[in-house]
Amino acid sequence: MSSINEVCSKCGSSEFTEATDYMPVKPNKMSLKGSNKIYTFCLHCGEVHSIRIEDVTIFKK
Numbered sequence: 336m337s338s339i340n341e342v343c344s345k346c347g348s349s350e351f352t353e354a355t356d357y358m359p360v361k362p363n364k365m366s367l368k369g370s371n372k373i374y375t376f377c378l379h380c381g382e383v384h385s386i387r388i389e390d391v392t393i394f395k396k
């Protein structure tokens with residue numbers, strides 16, 4: 336749970352929550368390292384507000 340000072344563009348709710356699908360995003364196919372995607376979505380209608388990568392440091396060269 337986190338507080339976001341924004342409202343849903345679909346239903347106007349300000350209740351959001353975060354979740355991950357535990358499918359890592361990887362720099363490339365061979366990479367052993369991966370990072371989870373964090374979805375922030377509306378608790379009322381399910382509209383996805385944002386998708387964030389949990390750990391971006393593995394993508395830095």
Ligand SMILES: [Zn+2]
Nearest residue numbers: 343346377380
């Ligand atoms: Zn909504």
